[in-house]
Amino acid sequence: MKEEPRVGVFICHCGINIGGVVNVPEVTEYAKSLQNVKHAENNLYTCSEAGLAAIKEAIKKHKLNRVVVASCTPRTHEPLFRSACEEAGVNRYLFEMANIREHCSWVHAHEPKEATKKAKDIVRMAVAKAALLEPQTEPEVDVKDASLVIGAGIAGMTAALSMANQGFKVHLIEKEKELGGLTQRLYKLYPTLADSSEILEPLIKSVEANRNIELMTSTTLKDVTGYIGNFDAVLTGPEGDKKVNVGTIIVASGSSNYTPPQGLYQYGIYDHVITQIELDEMLSKGKIGHPKRIVMIQCVGARKGEIRPSDLEAFPKSDTADLLRKILKARKEEGWPYLSKICCMDAKKNAILVKEKSPKTDVVILFGDLRVYKEYEDFYRKARDLEVRFIRHIEEVSPEITKTSEGELQVATFDAMSGLEVKFPADWVVLSTPLIPNKDEVMLARMLKIPIGTDGFLMEAHLKLRPVDTNVDGVFIAGTVSGPKDVSESIISGEAAAARASILMGNKKVRTEAITAVVDEELCIGCGLCEEICPYGAPKVEEGKSKILEILCRGCGSCSAECPRQAITMRHFGDHQLLAQVKALLTPQA
């Protein structure tokens, strides 16, 4: 006996985010007029305590069995509202959201009339779907109390230790023979000017000593299948393949330091043109001596025209190169489309180090824009106090490196303040280059189904709210694989990822996808198309009928769209539910 739907509609002002454009009271009145709607109200912030309480109260008072919240995107607040429904006795899946902020008030800010009309449409569509929703249960799966950490750099090791210390088994793999990642190449770290080994060595020692960490160097990820709580990973190393079963995965595979192509600022042509990281190495070996002048050039590779797609020869024909080419093409610019953030600090750090060792050396930093944040402002001041010269040059014109007749390096640029050309002879020219995505990143992204952002780094689940989660449940990211970070930030993100992963593993169980496929056996002819299409191996034809193993189904719906008999329905996103939305939009009176 199907119950009659009693829909409650809650329209959010979201302060003035929605209310400032959409006529919320008008939409509320409209909602009341819709079929199946037994109650409609509006709230200032539906996601607030007050708002949630209002929902729960209304459910009880009006005996609501379906809830529609018209506010922001379900991608952020759906879980919150679902929980509220559940607390009030309404199944989580009897809830639908109408996105009238990101898809309405925020994009039609100057067309309030149209926005209000659109909001009504969106609410109407949501109500139509809500009426057809059915309660669902999320199957619970066990979470294996083991984790796989990919990459033993700072972030990876931090994450591994954090989890291991909580008693979880960690498989830590590193593609190189040594641990430490990019940090190994650094000399001192800002702002404390601590030696990188001060951080690395204890970390490496702890990792190697920890009994819960299985460390595998020269090992990479070959293949991974499974789902949250139960991933099967195949690792490949010098001793062949090894299978591990883990509950969570943390990707901490780091990034690379961009090496300029030959010729850029005469790199590779003139001996004394080096990168910051090469300077780090020289400083650590005490090789820099007491030069007369060092000129540092910032934003190398980040300026227009400096990196052409053809320069990507540095990356042999690979997915990364293709991806980066795509990014460059899409942006119609040349140069990295993001701020690498650490290069300014890096330069200052090295400048300070040089000055401390060799106070007489003139250190000049040529920059277009100075990006110094947090407490690093003090660091900047320290550099200035040491008489490091900061010269802002005209951004559009790149500094030029030439050699004088005596074989001396000369840097020419245009001072932004005066507009005049200035020339510096220099003993060393140091290029500050950005961090760029790792060659292996694309492969990992594909294997784990993590999307890559337009900057080429792995994308987090939500830029603001979920910085170490990925779209794939159970897979987290840490370190520079998701974007340039300095050492402290990498450590923090490693801890954060570990925390998120250990919550899962600590709970031992997790609820998985309720949006799965259902086969109507009467219609099914056992043709096996679903079995061959499904990327997860969920359907299997047995005795002439398709049987779907719900635990493996991720709810993509391809089987449903291809089934020759239309025998497969997707829970929560069935054809009838989608059609109801279309119908409500286009033929509401029907």
Add this chain to the structure above:
Amino acid sequence: MVKEKKTKQKFEPTIVAFCCNWCSYAGADLAGTSRFEYPPNIRIIRVMCTGRIDPTLVFETLRMGADGVLIAGCHPGDCHYQKGNFMMEKRFSYIKKAADDMGVEPERVRLEWVSASEGGKFTALVREMTEQIEQLGPNPMIQKASATIDAFKSQRLRWVMGRSQIKVDIEEVKYRQTVDSIMHDEIERHAITRALKEKGPLTVQELAEISGLQPSRIVRHILALRKNGVVNEAGEKDRQLLYQLI
């Protein structure tokens, strides 16, 4: 006088967009977060993956009066479910063929890739599509849409389309030609069966008039429908046989 009125009243299209949760829906969200602005003609329906979208959904949406349908998914290789978007891409080639044959302009039915970080692309896409469809005018809704929908529900067409997602064991060109001819057959046959269902027994001549097909083509379809046990004779009228649904 009437002309003047027409030009004053601007045509506002209604475009339905099916967006996948992981990429394009998020991209649309980002457009909002970034406060980009685009025309308010678009209505988004959320699906988990574009692979979810049954061809009948697209045609139902057109039949119900949408002036345009946009399917927006993840870039190739980025699908959260590995290959849902690839399957949509292949499926779309069939949808496009049927739409073209129905006389639906290519600007009205589109498949595009929008990633979660491409708020700008989403915005530009909506602007472009809205403008183009504004120029085209309202969707000239065609009765054939019902027959097309029925055809895309038929096991025969769905099976050969579905097989092409996995493996084609004969020459691709020949396979595609076969699928296209099956598509035509099924659309035309469903127009016939629909007419018979709605109007009762009809002659070849009457079916030709209703469907706009050549009588000899109707005969061909009737013979096949007869063989498949779908229609049979139901008497005579005007020196012609009447056919009915069994």
Add this chain to the structure above:
Amino acid sequence: MQKAVMVIGAGIDGIQASMDLANKGFKVYLVEKSPSIGGRMAQLDKTFPTMDCSMCILAPKMIECSHHPTVKLLTYSEVKEVKGSPGNFKVKILKKPRYVDEAKCTGCGICAQSCPAEAPNEFDENIGVRKAVYMPFPQAIPRIMVIDKNGCVECGLCDKVCPAKAVNREQKPEEIQLDVGAIVVATGFDMFDPSIIPQYGYKRYKNVITAMELERLLCASGPTGGHLIRPSDGKIPRHIAFIQCVGSRDRREWINHSYCSSICCKYAVKDAVLIKEHEPSALVTIFYIDMRAFGKGFQEFVNRAKSEFGIEFIRSNPGEITEDQKTSNPIISFEDPVTRTVHNVAFDLVVLCPALIPTQGVEKLAKTLGVELDNYGFVKLKDSVKNPLDTTVPGIFACGYCVGPKTGDIPDSITQGSATAARVSNILSDKEAS
């Protein structure tokens, strides 16, 4: 001396020869190139002059033949090589793959129901369609499906739905060796393709059809269930014309069928009467040169056709057929035999009665067997008077239409079939062959 015989061709003549031989105790290999036995008779609706249902009298013979313990059916097979001499022929047969396991298939037809690929139905003279996996006709023997790889799109659905798991897409042709004492050729006839006579517009005009196509339209188990409708628009035709001698008695070099095909006048009158029985208001005209109504009971049949059924006979060989584009009605242009004036008369449907010609492949078969063909391509008899059953190769006999028109009808073919059985047992007995 092998007490075995190979009969090539499983039409009514071949079937009769096989049964008689089998009943005499010989082992018979009945080789047929199509997937089913039955030949042309299976395609007919009714037979003249008795108007018996053709399949009804053929089917029991087909079943009896296939069930006979000493008859082995080799359908979908062709003769590839013949060596040796009478009493000891060594034959190689190539069995074409059906892509269906004969041992498992029950002929249930579920595969055909599910198959998405359609192709023109050869048995129905390409009027209707069949699927890529199909049973040649409902009463086919052996009752096994066959897959036409040309039409098949290799989608594999038949395999999935077959309850007996009988689909075998990897099946290979099979070579079979036979040792036989004698061979009987009974390869029958094909119909001449009238499209070589452009004036008649066959294939250009939808409502100009051949007599075999008409048979299928009239047949109760045919594509229209026996309802005569015309191809262009499904209308029930009222004015129908038959044109005799299309290609027959034609001395033009490029046609080369100057003989009379013997049976066309008979079947035309039969079909005319059938049409009148289906549709009493129909007006049927037969354009002929001579009415070759020989054979038992036939003249009486023609007289009945004229008087009782009102069928019109016009002694004139039409020069041309054109088409009324609006109605798709074919227009026959002919000379009135009496007034010598040219008339143009529109009909709803025109049926061409084409010459009957040797089957495709007979030339190759003749080479394989070493037998001679006459100048029309039919199997040449040793002596058409004295040895009307022997071919030019001792030990190889021939019966039915493959030796040419003769009387050409069914009783004649059956008689010849039995006669060759006698000839074979003659040479394969211990007595001396004559």
